[in-house]
Amino acid sequence: MNKKCLYVVGIGPGQYSDMTIKSAKVLNSCDVIVGYTVYCDLVRPMFEDKKFISTPMMKEEERVRLALEEADKGKKVALICSGDAGIYGLLGLVYELGTEYPKVEIKASTGVTAAISGGAVLGAPLIHDFCCISLSNRLTPFELIEKRLRAAAQTDMVIVLYNPESKSRSGFLKKACEILLEEIEEERVCGIARNIGRDGEDSQVCTLAELKDTPVDMFSTVFVGNSSTRNIMGLMVTARGYQSER
Amino acid sequence: MNKKCLYVVGIGPGQYSDMTIKSAKVLNSCDVIVGYTVYCDLVRPMFEDKKFISTPMMKEEERVRLALEEADKGKKVALICSGDAGIYGLLGLVYELGTEYPKVEIKASTGVTAAISGGAVLGAPLIHDFCCISLSNRLTPFELIEKRLRAAAQTDMVIVLYNPESKSRSGFLKKACEILLEEIEEERVCGIARNIGRDGEDSQVCTLAELKDTPVDMFSTVFVGNSSTRNIMGLMVTARGYQSER
Incomplete structure (x- = not known):
């Protein structure tokens, strides 16, 4: 039985080659990619076969809940942040709100911050x-x-x-x-x-x-x-x- | 005519998958990898066909000159640092000493710092x-x-x-x-x-x-x-x- 999992992925500055090998692999392995519109647009050409759910600026809590809910449904989900998700990113909020979704395991994949x-x-x-x-x-x-x-x-x-x-x-x-x-x-x-x-x-x-x-x-x-x-x-x-x- | 070039590469924490795609590509494309013994040992299994030149702890200036000189001879050289070469790394010293090797172009490839x-x-x-x-x-x-x-x-x-x-x-x-x-x-x-x-x-x-x-x-x-x-x-x-x- 696979555990439910939400990957929180730092995509680096924006180019594919600036991503870590792990982050690229994680995005490749996911069904759904959730993120702020600008970051989804950056990543879309590299992962054209994925379902993207983009949300506008601010609204971070909404974006995080959306990602946690998709993961809770059993989808393989990546929430993307520019740079690293742990540097001024959404990873903290994911851990905070994640306590409400105890079946979802949270995994971070690092990226290069600005x-x-x-x-x-x-x-x-x-x-x-x-x-x-x-x-x-x-x-x-x-x-x-x-x-x-x-x-x-x-x-x-x-x-x-x-x-x-x-x-x-x-x-x-x-x-x-x-x-x-x-x-x-x-x-x-x-x-x-x-x-x-x-x-x-x-x-x-x-x-x-x-x-x-x-x-x-x-x-x-x-x-x-x-x-x-x-x-x-x-x-x-x-x-x-x-x-x-x- | 190819310009002479020294790559200064952040290898991240140590695992191949934690490297940026660009850093892995750069190391793959080089003839010689120069670095502190511990970092050479980390990277060697991933790039077995390369020539490694490792120098002991401290001796940073010696290590940087060695890399610049290999590059000046026309070799394709990567100087490796753990994490990112620009965070407490050797990239600054490379730019400082690099002024003495005007034919060598210096290129940085980023990595994930500790x-x-x-x-x-x-x-x-x-x-x-x-x-x-x-x-x-x-x-x-x-x-x-x-x-x-x-x-x-x-x-x-x-x-x-x-x-x-x-x-x-x-x-x-x-x-x-x-x-x-x-x-x-x-x-x-x-x-x-x-x-x-x-x-x-x-x-x-x-x-x-x-x-x-x-x-x-x-x-x-x-x-x-x-x-x-x-x-x-x-x-x-x-x-x-x-x-x-x-």
């Missing part, structure tokens, strides 16, 4: 301690986001900004840069990766002062270097530490 | 803002590491500890826990993932007080939750934010 795929496009910004901070204030007060930005800057950690802006949160990156400029210098090396692994992929290395006035959208990931991050031949490269071995 | 693979083993600890902090004081003064630990705890970020201990740094995790216990409560949900994706894989969810006295080694990755991290059916699960949508 900090990694965007980092590789920009150079090597994350060679030393870093934090990932989402600028979305949908479920987190902006005061706490501000505290985290200051704490990271004051202790010289590289910062990766997820969800830097969206249509309803225009001006958030500028606000974040203004906070950071109170803690670190204007010339700090920064980078933006846009549409990583997708049509229109684009990246840019700049200073913090320039970053403040650079337009971004919800498909951008932003990197703020630490004091040892350098612009090497147009790439953003962070040193391995503060004491040289050379 | 924060992701370890997170998936433990549950979903990284659903909200987090930082990765290495406890190695080889190139970073411990005072700065301590500041980062306090800053992360004070601003309620989830913390992932890389390199929690090694033979020469025994007692470092205990020291880090003592610092964190001055900032956050004893019952904070924590987790340890050991030998992720390798023989002897093992994980454990515990409290911060328990973590303090738990033995770890250089193949362990440690997670300290934020105030909304819960132990759900033995898994470490962080909430998506502080305001509920339900």
Whole structure:
């Protein structure tokens, strides 16, 4: 007897070759793929024979319940997230709501998150301690986001900004840069990766002062270097530490 | 005419299926694979026909130069790192030293880092803002590491500890826990993932007080939750934010 199972799958930035071998295998083995419309559209051409159930932005709880219910009916279901399902993804909510579906076993399949795929496009910004901070204030007060930005800057950690802006949160990156400029210098090396692994992929290395006035959208990931991050031949490269071995 | 090229490849935690499709393809297409002995041993059974050049621990600069020189001779070379080469990996050093080998083009192929693979083993600890902090004081003064630990705890970020201990740094995790216990409560949900994706894989969810006295080694990755991290059916699960949508 096969146990009922819901796979929660990180698809990486978007291209088939950026997926883990396991995630590609899991998607191949499933009957139904559930996800946010944009991610379903990314994956559909690679898995044309599957049934897709896509739901619009937000509505995460609805999407997760839908996937759990399909799995509870005995279907082999994959719920997809961009990047990794465990980094700002739906995996947590699946475990929370999954307690209501005790017959459904939950299995995660990992993927490459935007900090990694965007980092590789920009150079090597994350060679030393870093934090990932989402600028979305949908479920987190902006005061706490501000505290985290200051704490990271004051202790010289590289910062990766997820969800830097969206249509309803225009001006958030500028606000974040203004906070950071109170803690670190204007010339700090920064980078933006846009549409990583997708049509229109684009990246840019700049200073913090320039970053403040650079337009971004919800498909951008932003990197703020630490004091040892350098612009090497147009790439953003962070040193391995503060004491040289050379 | 083919340009000379050095691939810098993240192999993920260790199993073939946890690699990205691209990283597996790149390794397949190379003549020579260069890496730290332990990582070469992990990968060798999957790519038996390749020439392997392994170098012992530390000696990172030597390893990188060796790879660049092989590539400069016209060989198709992959330099491998565990996890992702851009997260505490050798990619930065490759770009730094690569300026001395102007004919060698450097290409990165991403992999799943221990924060992701370890997170998936433990549950979903990284659903909200987090930082990765290495406890190695080889190139970073411990005072700065301590500041980062306090800053992360004070601003309620989830913390992932890389390199929690090694033979020469025994007692470092205990020291880090003592610092964190001055900032956050004893019952904070924590987790340890050991030998992720390798023989002897093992994980454990515990409290911060328990973590303090738990033995770890250089193949362990440690997670300290934020105030909304819960132990759900033995898994470490962080909430998506502080305001509920339900």
